Amino acid sequence: MAQKNYLIIGGSSGIGKQLTDLLRQNDHHIITASRANADIQFDATTDELNITTLPDTVDGLVYCPGSINLKPFQRLTDQEFTDDFNLHVLGAIRSIRATLPLLKKSPHSSIVLFSTVAVQQGMPFHTSVAVAKGAIEGLTKSLAAELAPGIRVNAIAPSLTNTPLAAKLLSTPEKQRVSADRHPLKRVGEPRDMAEAAEFLLSTRSAWITGQIMHGDGGLSSLRV
Numbered sequence: 001m002a003q004k005n006y007l008i009i010g011g012s013s014g015i016g017k018q019l020t021d022l023l024r025q026n027d028h029h030i031i032t033a034s035r036a037n038a039d040i041q042f043d044a045t046t047d048e049l050n051i052t053t054l055p056d057t058v059d060g061l062v063y064c065p066g067s068i069n070l071k072p073f074q075r076l077t078d079q080e081f082t083d084d085f086n087l088h089v090l091g092a093i094r095s096i097r098a099t100l101p102l103l104k105k106s107p108h109s110s111i112v113l114f115s116t117v118a119v120q121q122g123m124p125f126h127t128s129v130a131v132a133k134g135a136i137e138g139l140t141k142s143l144a145a146e147l148a149p150g151i152r153v154n155a156i157a158p159s160l161t162n163t164p165l166a167a168k169l170l171s172t173p174e175k176q177r178v179s180a181d182r183h184p185l186k187r188v189g190e191p192r193d194m195a196e197a198a199e200f201l202l203s204t205r206s207a208w209i210t211g212q213i214m215h216g217d218g219g220l221s222s223l224r225v
Contacts, residue, residue, distance in 0.1 A: 004028045005055045006202060009044065009095050010065035012037040014163030015114075018191035019062060019198050026199075029055070033095075034065070044091030045083070049098035058102040060202040062112045063092040066165050070125040081128050088132035092139065103151050112201045113140055115157035117217040133157075137213055144211030152210035154201045159217035161189035184219030
């Protein structure tokens, strides 16, 4: 397998870290960017991505910073909607814009974004994140059309995943059991589930897949059992 250059935004924790580890096990060159413990210091809510230290060619970009801001709609402020949109959508846009010239130099480049099951499966208290991630799904499809055939663009829409971000939602055995039972596959997602899906979408094994939203949600969005 030829070595590829991959940039992982948000690669220091959770799904991003698992994906970074998985790709490095396969001898790829990985550059991470996040606010801490990364090759490039990058605050997705405010910074422009500095590409001066990146290789001349980037074969794949993954944008996976996240937040879980669950509140009743009437308690959400304009600023909270803005903060979620800045993190999830504008941060992705800034990252893609900065790396696009490098992605165009690869013969088989791929962009992977992250949505959420709450876009397709309406859930109470998810308004802010669902608004932002709904925009990510629109961005995914629009960019996939615009950048074809040279760059593929896809997104993964997870359900609840056992990451540090979700620690409060899975902090007791009872919470873990209730969350698992909501899914047809009777468990919550693990970071490796999402990392392996992202690795597939980066690789040439998915060379005929673009503009798709992959629902890695244990069947929650489409099954009733």
